[in-house]
Amino acid sequence: MFSFEIFQEILNSIRQNKLRSFLTCFSVAWGIFMLIVLLGSGNGLQNGMTSSFKDALTNSIWMSSEITSLDYNGIKKGRRIDLKNEDQAAIKQMSNQIDLSSTRYTIPVSTTIAYKEKYGSYEVRTVMPVYREIELIKMMEGRFLNDRDQSEFRKSSVISTEIRDYYFPKENSIGKYLKINNIAFQIVGVFEDKDNWDNNRCIYIPISTAQQIFSAGHNISLLAVTLKDITVDQSKDIATKAKELLAKRHNFDPKDPRAVNINNNFENMDRSLSIIRAINIFVWFIGIGTIIAGIVGISNIMLISVKERTQEIGVRKALGAKPWSIITMVLQESIFLTTMAGYIGLVLGVGLLEIVSKNIPENKAFINPSADIGVAIWATVVLIVAGAIAGFFPARQAAMIKPIEALRYE
């Protein structure tokens, strides 16, 4: 349908009103440019948020020991609740949707790590072997802690790549002994967990060993569980039940906002995703609004152009142009103008996003802002539809011109 004739028409109509065409096309280009940049930024935010959840399974719930903030059963507030090894089994029995679970104990004193003449201060996390699956820890060398480390109270340790690079720049670290507060722990593996800065600056040792060395008895600081195939509401339900159970076991008010802190990653993720969704809706709203302004502009210039060409259209009709060929002539012009202007905006928008995403310093909140192919396809559809809408009224106007106009002279 698109022919040389149509192209000639369009070029002519642009040429006749250069400034007007430019301004109108600019408004459409600007609309698409804004839409692409906003959508890209939205993507950047979304990538940032999703990646901040990558350091742990999003289907996990974390319970940690804290201090009570409400009086209960005649006991004053301000009491420290210590979760116990036994709580793990109790929580596990609560629901069959609980999949993995691990305890963690936080060493109450600062830890000094030494190897030969090198000293440093790093966080030491004391966990169960299954913790690796909950925290999604990637092993680079050797192995993670295993069940025998745990049951035999072995002094085994797993270090991060960063720690390895600090203590063992030139030698193999596996099998070497690191001194943690002057107690030698053998290195059994090296991991990498770069999603979070802290996660790549720590050492894992068995919780059983730690509880023994630091005389912690059965105290734990953290209990993490993962849940399988459940909805956000179900996870909230389990979190509430877990708090009630722990309240009963440790004699505190289940309504106490502190005492035991429950961090439900399900809910966190869901909340973030709904924020992103809202941002996306907002972005489309603004973008579409800007494009509508452009459409009105195109429609306007086309109406004027049809008006100016009344006689020409009359002549065409006298020569045998059917109403439909006049309509398609106007519609194609409108779609062409919109699409061309829109594509300029699209290319500029994508270009800007590319430049930005290549040059922004690494940060966690805004990662790889880009408009994907889906957005480009959507934008094209929007443009063609927009062009058709913009051309609708002018085309109708043109189709209504009577061929008699050909004989009317000013």
Added chain:
Amino acid sequence: MIHLNNIQKSYTSGQNKLHVLKGISLDIGKGEFVSIMGSSGSGKSTLLNILGILDNYDDGEYLLNNTLVKGLSERKSAHFRNELIGFVFQQFNLISYKNALENVALPLFYQGVNRRKRNIIAMEYLERVGLKPWAEHMPNEMSGGQKQRVAIARSLIAQPKIILADEPTGALDSVTSIEIMDIFKTVNDQGITVLLVTHEHDIADLTKKKIILKDGLIDEIVVNTPKINFN
């Protein structure tokens, strides 16, 4: 070729009803060369519009090439105009951003003829009106007479049965007017019916028959005696 029976046409503007054609009955046969004359307001332009299917009429019958032309859809009337009628206008009405060749080829575009083919045909017709060297020129580079010759080539390209010309010499000087009338005569000699509206007597005298309108009715029909060629 053309058969009009008691054609009536009136225009309403607000409260006023203007009865323009009050019953025109007329027959024009194949190969005639006719001029329609009349003072302004006599209804000659309205009659031309109806003959050209550019406007409809209120009452009566119009048969064109034995087909009743009445209440046609826009689509249908566009088709008839394209196939049967060639138009020549006072102001030439060439499309300003198309060159002479493209202007001539336009009716074929609406017939769906491809670009290459219609340009070849258009070149033939330009040659007939003696403007082959001007094919690539834009209308604003041509004189009035040249523009009208392009317009005549355009009216002929779809091989119509009738040429309708509305004051074809109205914008031209007398020498050029005679040249244009010569072209019409040549066209007519090939068997095409030519019907032109004019208010200039010496132009009307160059046709074979004059139809004189007065107040929406045919006043008289004058058959011109063939011009004696003194050469």
